Amino acid sequence: xxxxxxxxxxxYPARFQWKQYGAPCRGSxxxxxxxxxxxxEYYKDKTYSLATIRRLAQAKTSYxxxxxxxxxxxEALNALDSLVGKGLYRVGTGVDAKFVQHKATxxxxxxxxxxxxxxxxxxxxxxxYNLRHAEISGKTDCSFTGAHAVVVIGSKIxxxxxxxxxxxxxxxxxxxxxxxxxxxxxxYDKFRRRDLLIxxxxxxxxxxxxxxxxxxxxxxx
Numbered sequence: 001x002x003x004x005x006x007x008x009x010x011x012y013p014a015r016f017q018w019k020q021y022g023a024p025c026r027g028s029x030x031x032x033x034x035x036x037x038x039x040x041e042y043y044k045d046k047t048y049s050l051a052t053i054r055r056l057a058q059a060k061t062s063y064x065x066x067x068x069x070x071x072x073x074x075e076a077l078n079a080l081d082s083l084v085g086k087g088l089y090r091v092g093t094g095v096d097a098k099f100v101q102h103k104a105t106x107x108x109x110x111x112x113x114x115x116x117x118x119x120x121x122x123x124x125x126x127x128x129y130n131l132r133h134a135e136i137s138g139k140t141d142c143s144f145t146g147a148h149a150v151v152v153i154g155s156k157i158x159x160x161x162x163x164x165x166x167x168x169x170x171x172x173x174x175x176x177x178x179x180x181x182x183x184x185x186x187x188y189d190k191f192r193r194r195d196l197l198i199x200x201x202x203x204x205x206x207x208x209x210x211x212x213x214x215x216x217x218x219x220x221x
Contacts, residue, residue: 003045007221009108009153012042014187016178023050024067032071032149034175035110039151040083042108043221048083056082073213092214097197100214101155107217109152112209114202116145119191132195137186141176147207150174168193
């Protein structure tokens with residue numbers, strides 16, 4: 001697919017960890033790798049395979065967790081340093097959704113989330129899994145409730161018909177689609193900023209991560 005060579009992130013395609021040729025472990029643990037793939041496409045207008053991204057991520061580490069284990073934030077930064085240039089992206093820890101909103105005005109932001117708290121598509125997962133629904137699209141992999149990564153690509157103030165501020169919407173791309181059980185391929189998910197905050201805060205509460213984390217850009221394209 002030809003890339004648009006644009007400064008508008010919404011003109012770039014969503015990517016999904018499943019069904020990519022040669023992906024480690026058939027893509028099952030490649031959410032972070034796929035997020036990196038989208039971030040690199042935006043800044044460099046080049047598409048790198050998930051296998052290449054994984055190799056670069058783990059090239060500087062003294063261990064190899066294997067193809068069916070996700071990469072950690074430091075490994076993700078290794079890949080980004082190699083593909084977009086050292087210093088363009090940094091790791092931020094202990095941050096919140098307002099921090100993500102601000103950094104997304106610069107470029108795409110990788111965000112660690114607890115997927116059991118990620119907003120679901122209306123009518124899909126029911127009360128058993130999540131009470132929060134996305135306004136557009138959302139999670140349909142209802143049973144997966146572990147650590148996950150998404151790319152936040154923008155935000156917008158949501159106002160009433162009279163112009164009153166209601167809330168802030170976030171736009172995110174979730175790589176966990178395009179599988180036999182989740183055939184949909186949404187351009188993005190749209191949900192309230194407070195719902196992103198809940199998914200971020202529950203990452204250290206309900207997974208092995210010790211604190212919230214993001215990988216954010218330091219300069220515009």
